[in-house]
Amino acid sequence: MTYTAFTLLVVSVLGVLALAARPRLSHRSRYFLIRIDMAGFAASLILVGVCFYERGWPGAPLVGTLAIALGVQLLLWLVGVRSEWVGDRHPRLTAPEPHEEETTLTHLLRIYRILRSLREAAGPPERRQSEALRCLEEVAMRLHKLASEVDAQLSEGIVGRGEISSIAKHLHEEAIRIRLQAWPEGPPEAYLEQEQRRTDLIRKYREEAGKIDEAIVRGMMKYPELEDLYLSSKEGNPFRRLADIASLLGVASLPQAMELIPEIESTLVFLTKHTGFLDGTGPGKRGVD
Amino acid sequence: MAQSKPKSKVAETREEIEVRALLRNERLAAWSDYIGFVTAKVTGAAGLIGGTVALLDPGVLNVPHAPQVAAIGAAILGGKGLVSVVKRLIKAIDEQ
Numbered sequence: 032m033t034y035t036a037f038t039l040l041v042v043s044v045l046g047v048l049a050l051a052a053r054p055r056l057s058h059r060s061r062y063f064l065i066r067i068d069m070a071g072f073a074a075s076l077i078l079v080g081v082c083f084y085e086r087g088w089p090g091a092p093l094v095g096t097l098a099i100a101l102g103v104q105l106l107l108w109l110v111g112v113r114s115e116w117v118g119d120r121h122p123r124l125t126a127p128e129p130h131e132e133e134t135t136l137t138h139l140l141r142i143y144r145i146l147r148s149l150r151e152a153a154g155p156p157e158r159r160q161s162e163a164l165r166c167l168e169e170v171a172m173r174l175h176k177l178a179s180e181v182d183a184q185l186s187e188g189i190v191g192r193g194e195i196s197s198i199a200k201h202l203h204e205e206a207i208r209i210r211l212q213a214w215p216e217g218p219p220e221a222y223l224e225q226e227q228r229r230t231d232l233i234r235k236y237r238e239e240a241g242k243i244d245e246a247i248v249r250g251m252m253k254y255p256e257l258e259d260l261y262l263s264s265k266e267g268n269p270f271r272r273l274a275d276i277a278s279l280l281g282v283a284s285l286p287q288a289m290e291l292i293p294e295i296e297s298t299l300v301f302l303t304k305h306t307g308f309l310d311g312t313g314p315g316k317r318g319v320d
Numbered sequence: 321m322a323q324s325k326p327k328s329k330v331a332e333t334r335e336e337i338e339v340r341a342l343l344r345n346e347r348l349a350a351w352s353d354y355i356g357f358v359t360a361k362v363t364g365a366a367g368l369i370g371g372t373v374a375l376l377d378p379g380v381l382n383v384p385h386a387p388q389v390a391a392i393g394a395a396i397l398g399g400k401g402l403v404s405v406v407k408r409l410i411k412a413i414d415e416q
Contacts, residue, residue, distance in 0.1 A: 047409065051409075065414065089389075094383070095391075097391040100392055100395030101399055101402055104403060105403060108403045299323060
């Protein structure tokens with residue numbers, strides 16, 4: 032037992048060092064190896080703690096218990112249990128409102144859309160000459176990257192709701208700052224004229240995007256099992272695709288949005304036929320995939 | 321002089337509602353975080369201090385299984401740190 036515990040401890044530490052030395056491994060291999068290695072480390076901590084008790088080493092009740100408790104905490108965290116007791120909070124397990132983090136992410140997307148629409152409204156690339164607009168574009172790209180990172184971290188369970196909310200607030204403030212920076216005295220006349228011509232069409236597909244967003248949220252609130260289906264990143268998942276379309280619509284240029292219309296129609300028909308939640312006619316057939 | 325286009329009442333209201341919802345969500349999440357944090361730290365600190373005092377001088381405080389209580393308190397208090405280190409390590413290796 033002692034031999035096994037310490038061998039496992041040494042092997043897991045060496046494993047981390049080997050992985051940190053940037054071996055030529057695919058991302059997927061590294062992803063699994065580091066997690067298996069950490070699980071080995073946690074198991075070795077528990078075994079070392081047990082050894083303290085078994086061998087009656089000095090300080091066994093204190094050191095042994097501490098090692099076992101830390102090992103259990105680490106193992107729980109590695110298998111996905113998150114709370115204030117064992118590590119960073121996990122929105123899926125601790126959220127009092129199951130849809131809250133989704134709503135916050137929707138806010139993130141909405142803020143990003145505001146930025147993108149501001150950029151689009153500036154006209155074709157050759158007209159984007161002013162320093163302010165170039166700055167706007169650059170920061171919009173940076174925010175897009177940040178929003179994607181946050182999204183990835185949320186699905187990994189790395190960030191909690193509080194952090195997401197803070198980031199959302201930060202993005203919101205950033206959006207206001209950028210708007211002021213781009214047009215300190217309000218948008219120029221040329222922009223206003225151009226915007227007037229585009230408003231009707233843009234509003235039309237923005238409204239559609241909003242409806243899709245609302246329908247997804249409404250559907251998930253009505254049928255909690257749909258949320259799991261939505262959150263699973265299975266290829267061809269109609270909910271996931273619909274959400275992607277909604278996001279695309281929110282940021283796409285007008286021609287790009289037009290290209291999406293047939294796909295939107297077929298997805299909506301599919302969902303309405305199989306679930307009935309989009310038109311509010313009831314549960315229908317729930318096991319959609 | 322450039323003039324900003326006045327927003328429609330609906331758009332203005334919608335934006336205000338969105339901002340209010342965002343702030344409300346943030347307040348709720350922050351409270352939830354604070355309560356969880358304080359509960360964990362108070363329990364951890366109580367276990368660690370109580371267990372250590374009982375271990376050093378059982379006459380002052382009589383706690384059954386004092387070493388274990390102190391160890392569990394220390395784990396609750398500091399376990400998150402270990403998990404955070406592991407999390408950063410995993411993230412760093414993932415991002416290589």
